[in-house]
Amino acid sequence: MSSESSKKRKPKVIRTDGVPAEGKRGKGDTDQDVRYYSEESEVDLRDPIKDYELYRETCQELQRLMAEIQELKSRGIKENASEIDERRVQSCVHFMTLKKLNRLAHIRLKKGRDQTHEAKQKVDAYHLQLQNLLYEVMHLQKEITKCLEFKSKHEEIELVSLEEFYKEAPPEISRPAITLTEPHQQTLARLDWELEQRKRLAEKYKECLTSKEKILKEIEVKKEYLSSLQPRLNSIMQASLPVQEYLFMPFDQAHKQYETARHLPPPLYVLFVQASAYGQACDKKLVVAIEGSVEEAKALYKPPEDSQDDESDSDAEEEQTTKRRRPTLGVQLDDKRKEMLKRHPLSVTLDLKCKDENVLHLTFHYLMNLNVMTVKAKVTTAMEMTTAISAGDLLSPDSLLNCLYPGDHGRKTPNPANQFQFDKVGIVTLSDYVTELGHPYVWVQKLGGLHFPKDQPQHTVAADNSLSASHMELTVKLLRSRLQSRLALHKQFASLEHGVVPVSSECQQLFPTKIVSRLVKWTAIPYEDYAELPYTKDVIEAGLAEDTHLYYMALIERGTAKLQAAVVLNPGYSTLPPVFSLCLNWKGERNSSNDDNIRAMESEVNVYYKELWGPKPGYQLLTNQLQRLCMVLDVYLETEPHDPSVEGPKEFPQEKMCLRLVRGPLRLKPFKFNYPQGFFSHR
Numbered sequence: 001m002s003s004e005s006s007k008k009r010k011p012k013v014i015r016t017d018g019v020p021a022e023g024k025r026g027k028g029d030t031d032q033d034v035r036y037y038s039e040e041s042e043v044d045l046r047d048p049i050k051d052y053e054l055y056r057e058t059c060q061e062l063q064r065l066m067a068e069i070q071e072l073k074s075r076g077i078k079e080n081a082s083e084i085d086e087r088r089v090q091s092c093v094h095f096m097t098l099k100k101l102n103r104l105a106h107i108r109l110k111k112g113r114d115q116t117h118e119a120k121q122k123v124d125a126y127h128l129q130l131q132n133l134l135y136e137v138m139h140l141q142k143e144i145t146k147c148l149e150f151k152s153k154h155e156e157i158e159l160v161s162l163e164e165f166y167k168e169a170p171p172e173i174s175r176p177a178i179t180l181t182e183p184h185q186q187t188l189a190r191l192d193w194e195l196e197q198r199k200r201l202a203e204k205y206k207e208c209l210t211s212k213e214k215i216l217k218e219i220e221v222k223k224e225y226l227s228s229l230q231p232r233l234n235s236i237m238q239a240s241l242p243v244q245e246y247l248f249m250p251f252d253q254a255h256k257q258y259e260t261a262r263h264l265p266p267p268l269y270v271l272f273v274q275a276s277a278y279g280q281a282c283d284k285k286l287v288v289a290i291e292g293s294v295e296e297a298k299a300l301y302k303p304p305e306d307s308q309d310d311e312s313d314s315d316a317e318e319e320q321t322t323k324r325r326r327p328t329l330g331v332q333l334d335d336k337r338k339e340m341l342k343r344h345p346l347s348v349t350l351d352l353k354c355k356d357e358n359v360l361h362l363t364f365h366y367l368m369n370l371n372v373m374t375v376k377a378k379v380t381t382a383m384e385m386t387t388a389i390s391a392g393d394l395l396s397p398d399s400l401l402n403c404l405y406p407g408d409h410g411r412k413t414p415n416p417a418n419q420f421q422f423d424k425v426g427i428v429t430l431s432d433y434v435t436e437l438g439h440p441y442v443w444v445q446k447l448g449g450l451h452f453p454k455d456q457p458q459h460t461v462a463a464d465n466s467l468s469a470s471h472m473e474l475t476v477k478l479l480r481s482r483l484q485s486r487l488a489l490h491k492q493f494a495s496l497e498h499g500v501v502p503v504s505s506e507c508q509q510l511f512p513t514k515i516v517s518r519l520v521k522w523t524a525i526p527y528e529d530y531a532e533l534p535y536t537k538d539v540i541e542a543g544l545a546e547d548t549h550l551y552y553m554a555l556i557e558r559g560t561a562k563l564q565a566a567v568v569l570n571p572g573y574s575t576l577p578p579v580f581s582l583c584l585n586w587k588g589e590r591n592s593s594n595d596d597n598i599r600a601m602e603s604e605v606n607v608y609y610k611e612l613w614g615p616k617p618g619y620q621l622l623t624n625q626l627q628r629l630c631m632v633l634d635v636y637l638e639t640e641p642h643d644p645s646v647e648g649p650k651e652f653p654q655e656k657m658c659l660r661l662v663r664g665p666l667r668l669k670p671f672k673f674n675y676p677q678g679f680f681s682h683r
Contacts, residue, residue, distance in 0.1 A: 043107045055101050058094045065091045159190050160197075169193045260290045260346070263297040265366045266463040267373050267448030268348050274447070274468040275350055283476060285353035291363070296345035300368075336425040340369050341433055352480055357382035360483045364448070365438055370418050371461060373448045374438030377401050379483065390524040391493040393550055394486045398434070401441065402548050403571040404478050409548050410439030415452050415461070446471040481617065485573055488619035496522035496554075501627045507614045509675045510624060514655065517563075517630040517637075521555035525566075535591040536566050536581045544568060544579050556630055559651055561586035563633050565626075574618040577609040578625060586637070596666040601632045604671050608683075632671045635680055639669045656680055 065087045072080040072087075159165075166174055173193050179186035261272050272288060279286035344366040352360040361378040377397045393399050402409060411431040413419075422428070430440065445451070449463035495502045501519050503511065530536055530551040539545050550569040555562060562585045570576040582598050584590040592599040605612070605625040612624035637652040639661045657679040658670045670680040 039103065040107055043104055043111065046104065048108065051101055051104060055098070058097050058101075062091060062094050062098075065094070154187065154191060157191070157194060159194055162186075165190055165193060257290055260294055263294055263301075264290065264346055264348070265344050265368065267445075267450050268344065268346065268364060268366050270449040270463040270465055270468050271364055271373075271447050272348050274449075274465065274472050275348070277469075278472045278476065282473065286476065287351040287353070289349045289351075290346055291349055292344075292346035294346070300345070333426050337427060340421060340425050340427070341437060342368055343374075343437065344368055352476065352483065354480060354484060356487075358483065358487060360479060362479070363438070364444065366448075367437065367440075370413060370415060370421065371450070372413055372415050372418065372440045373444045373450065374434075374440050375401070375444045376438040379486075381487070385487075385490055386494040388490060388494040388497055390497060390522055390552060391490045393524065394490050394493070398439075399548075399550070399571070400486065401439065401479075401482065404441065404475070404482060405443055406572070408442045410434070410441040410444075413440050414442050414445050414450075416454060443471065443475050447475060485617075485619055489569075489573070489622065492620075492623050493522065496623070496626070501630065502620075502623050503627050504614065504620055507612075507620060507624055510612065510673070511627055511631055512656065512673060512678060515627070515630045515634060516655070517556050517558040517633040519554060519626060519630065520557050521553070523553050525551050525553050527551055530566055530568070533566055533581070533583075535583045535593070538592070539568060539579055539581055554626060554629075556626075556633055558633060558637060561633070561637055561652075563629065565629060567622075569622070574613070574621045577606070578622055580605045580625065580629070582629075584633075584636075597636055597669050600668055600671060601629070601636065604628055604632050631673065635669055635671055 069084055069087050069091075072084050160168075166176060169189070173196065174189055175185070179189050261269055264272060272290065275286065275288045279288055347366075348364045350362040350364070352362070354360075359380040361380065363376045363378075365374045365376070366372075367374065377400050379395045379400070411429070411434065413430045418430070422430075427433075430437075434440075447468050449465055449468040450461055451464065451467055452461060492502055496519065499519050499521075527545075527547045527549075530545065531540060536545070545551075545568045548571060550571070552567040552569065554565040554567060556565065557563070564583045564585070566581040566583075568579040568581075570578070580602055582591065582602050584595070584598060590598050592602055605628055609621065609625065612621055612628060614620040614624060634652075635656055635658070638654040638656055639658060640652065642650045659679060659681050660670060662669060663682045668682060670682045672681050672683050674681055
């Protein structure tokens with residue numbers, strides 16, 4: 001900004017804020033007061049946005065002037081003093097402008113607060129008026145409610161509307177001249193008309209009863225005619241049996257099955273219907289049938305005859321029998337237990353056939369008093385399988401279907417109400433009777449449409465078709481997969497017991513061509529023996545070993561070295577991999593707690609098991625894990641340093657090609673096999 005503009009603006013600042021001369025004191029004071037009050041009125045005339053833009057421009061100008069003053073001072077030339085003074089004056093002018101803008105902002109703020117306070121007072125006044133009105137409304141509503149709640153007995157009678165009343169009622173009852181003006185007389189007239197109508201309806205009801213009897217007689221005549229048709233239809237069906245057999249359309253057999261299904265209890269009926277529908281639509285190898293005595297099932301639903309007539313005779317007989325003998329308490333409890341665990345005479349059987357013609361037979365029973373379903377399993381193989389001692393529990397009915405779904409052991413009843421029933425008859429747990437009755441798995445209940453929620457117990461649990469249909473497909477697939485995996489394990493165990501680890505051609509690339517270590521022993525062990533092994537504690541503490549799992553012991557040898565492998569086989573094999581715990585007896589006892597390389601060997605089979613799955617569905621996982629154990633045992637022994645105190649050649653010469661023998665502070669060995677290069681490396 002030039003010096004001329006500063007000279008022009010300077011007197012204006014002096015006139016606005018400066019002190020007037022003594023001779024003109026009164027006039028100056030008057031001007032000052034006028035200017036003060038005009039500044040408040042000026043706020044309404046000025047635009048805040050333009051003031052904000054003026055503020056920004058003034059600040060930018062101040063920054064520029066300060067920068068120029070600093071630059072002139074930094075030069076240190078005396079001639080620049082006048083320019084510095086000139087810029088100082090300009091800066092002062094801008095400061096005065098900022099002061100004025102500040103005052104205007106404060107005045108705007110004060111006015112805004114005053115306006116807000118006035119509006120708030122108005123709102124409070126309106127709110128108080130509203131509360132008073134609401135209180136009056138509430139009081140009036142209470143009075144109205146009291147009036148409306150008054151009831152008379154005639155109000156319980158549903159009368160016809162006024163329009164129908166004056167339209168249908170005769171004039172001697174309706175009396176419009178009186179009832180239209182008097183509500184009480186109108187109500188009495190409507191009640192009289194209601195009485196008249198009910199008398200007419202009673203007469204009409206009698207007429208309908210007579211017509212009903214005539215129709216019933218006609219129905220009886222037609223029933224006799226239809227019953228005479230039944231023998232003819234049976235003869236026609238018998239004549240069509242050869243045609244049905246020729247066309248593979250067993251309508252007669254299916255008709256008999258459905259006739260028998262009428263006598264099934266609701267859960268078994270739901271299972272039969274849903275399994276039959278699934279077999280017809282999706283699985284032609286699923287065969288559904290009904291077994292048991294139909295006559296006994298019919299007898300369950302027959303009411304006792306002549307119970308009242310023979311009551312006195314039965315009482316007399318009971319008195320005579322009680323005098324002769326009294327059953328002991330133990331005999332009574334046994335009878336009550338048998339009655340409690342009584343099964344329905346009919347059962348449903350499912351036959352699941354596989355591609356290799358192996359069949360899984362499932363027999364479903366219903367415990368009537370416990371309201372739960374049980375299942376018994378049996379396997380029929382197409383070819384006679386070689387007997388393997390270690391494979392005894394694989395196809396056992398008690399363990400074949402264990403944990404088909406995670407955590408479903410089938411040892412406890414899924415119905416919470418059964419525990420109270422057991423307490424009355426002295427039954428500790430249902431697992432003592434599972435061998436005779438079958439296993440009450442949760443998935444069995446769902447196939448029968450039964451669901452027992454533990455969080456919200458229900459008094460009666462009804463069979464639900466939708467629940468059975470939603471679980472049918474997945475359960476059938478799991479059952480077939482379980483049968484195939486157990487049959488595959490059965491074949492593998494027969495080879496393992498002879499010291500042969502079967503490896504398919506698709507999995508040959510996972511191992512080197514030469515493996516010196518050999519499997520010499522494969523046996524099944526009980527859970528108690530597994531738990532006593534010192535090197536299996538970590539697996540048990542981690543919850544990976546339960547009494548429902550299968551346990552085996554493998555012994556791998558090479559020279560004087562013997563590797564023991566304790567194997568935990570989950571019932572869900574091969575979806576859930578086996579877990580190995582290793583112990584090497586060579587120059588002392590070595591396991592994962594005192595040897596890091598033994599821990600690395602366990603990782604090769606327990607952690608990197610996905611590399612050993614092989615072709616789907618992965619039934620060769622166990623044998624591939626055992627073959628890898630033989631491989632890593634070779635690497636472990638061949639990479640051990642030679643003891644100089646021992647004379648003679650090294651016991652296990654190095655035959656495997658390794659990039660590095662050991663690595664890291666833990667001195668880990670290279671257990672990873674690289675195909676097709678054929679060398680071993682670290683992970």
